[in-house]
Amino acid sequence: MDHCFPARRLLLAAATVATAAVGMPWRASRAQHVVRLLVGFPPGGAIDVTARVYAEAMRGVGTFVVENRAGAAGNIAATALAQSRPDAATVMLAPLNVYCISTALYRSLSFDPARDFAPVGVVATFPWVLAVHPDVPVRSVAEFIAWARARPEQSLCGMAAVGSEGHLMAFGFSQNERCPLTFVPYKGGAPMAQDLMAGHIPAVFDPIVNLAPAHKAGKVRILAVTSAARSALLPEVPTFTELGYPSAAGETWIGASMRQGVPAPAVRDLSAALLAAGRTAAVKDKLAAIGLAASAQGPEAMAATMAADTQRYTGLVRALGLKLD
Numbered sequence: 001m002d003h004c005f006p007a008r009r010l011l012l013a014a015a016t017v018a019t020a021a022v023g024m025p026w027r028a029s030r031a032q033h034v035v036r037l038l039v040g041f042p043p044g045g046a047i048d049v050t051a052r053v054y055a056e057a058m059r060g061v062g063t064f065v066v067e068n069r070a071g072a073a074g075n076i077a078a079t080a081l082a083q084s085r086p087d088a089a090t091v092m093l094a095p096l097n098v099y100c101i102s103t104a105l106y107r108s109l110s111f112d113p114a115r116d117f118a119p120v121g122v123v124a125t126f127p128w129v130l131a132v133h134p135d136v137p138v139r140s141v142a143e144f145i146a147w148a149r150a151r152p153e154q155s156l157c158g159m160a161a162v163g164s165e166g167h168l169m170a171f172g173f174s175q176n177e178r179c180p181l182t183f184v185p186y187k188g189g190a191p192m193a194q195d196l197m198a199g200h201i202p203a204v205f206d207p208i209v210n211l212a213p214a215h216k217a218g219k220v221r222i223l224a225v226t227s228a229a230r231s232a233l234l235p236e237v238p239t240f241t242e243l244g245y246p247s248a249a250g251e252t253w254i255g256a257s258m259r260q261g262v263p264a265p266a267v268r269d270l271s272a273a274l275l276a277a278g279r280t281a282a283v284k285d286k287l288a289a290i291g292l293a294a295s296a297q298g299p300e301a302m303a304a305t306m307a308a309d310t311q312r313y314t315g316l317v318r319a320l321g322l323k324l325d
Helices: 011-022 028-032 046-057 072-082 096-100 141-150 165-176 189-198 208-216 264-278 281-288 299-320
Strands: 034-039 063-068 090-095 117-132 156-159 182-185 203-207 221-225 251-259 293-297
Touching: 034 046, 034 072, 046 063, 046 090, 046 117, 046 251, 046 264, 046 281, 072 090, 072 096, 072 117, 072 251, 090 096, 090 117, 096 165, 096 251, 096 299, 117 141, 117 165, 117 208, 117 264, 117 299, 141 221, 156 165, 156 189, 165 182, 165 203, 165 299, 189 203, 189 208, 203 208, 208 221, 251 264, 251 293, 251 299, 264 281, 264 293, 264 299, 281 293, 293 299
Parallel strands: 034 063, 034 090, 156 182, 156 203
Antiparallel strands: 090 251, 117 203, 117 221, 117 251, 117 293
8 A cells, every 4th residue: 555645646635725825726535645743742732733733724635633742852752753654654743852952962862853854844933032020120131131140149040941942042142141040940831930920030931922921911021032033923022133142043943754765755745735834824823823933944944954953952952061861
């Protein structure tokens, strides 16, 4: 039985995704394909929601069944992909850390992104933010740096995931700007946000999707975002780059990949269908509602991004001296 997406036919099947946008014809028989869409995080989070938005939009390409393999910062799902058959029946949607940080961070890893994964494309991005409790007497990044330098013993910064790209961006920022931050690890973003709002910790570095509601309610104060452009979710908040702090620039990107060895035409065709879905208003609007932006990087662009970010974050992991079991 042929489990691969037939090359040259998959694009014809994408009309359900983007008929109005690109005028593709389609064949209903393609909807009989069943594809496991691996997600290494629990239901309801940004990665899971992104997967389900695309699974819905891709109904004309096949039946995408989201399979949550939560744990180990996405590495359990990555291991499942690495051990799957290269038959295009399994796709993984995972964030930057799985592709670019895990190999440097973990002492023992059962997969190698460069060896085991075939990049399909980057489908979404979201920035991180620096936020403080409203009682911290600062309203800008410059004031925050001055505040931290004046009282290094108080300049604690919460971090929901040790070794995450947010942790590493914040570390790079603290080193480059001589901003003495002591990072406090939490077991998730929710307890960290609760401690920030309660004033138990003065500052945190966290994805914008987690803190935007609290910022709008006046419970926290977001000082800057890490993206290249301001976020549509909080357009009044400046970027680190425009404020003159490029060391804190960066975004979490969510990339789709298959098992290395899947025929190249199948990878290209699925990539084209994913990018077509990402250009539709439905996908853009659903992602924007939770603070994400649809992306349109294909296999080659994703591979280049993986290489650049692996180099960047590996250096920061080593500088921090981080190693996890």
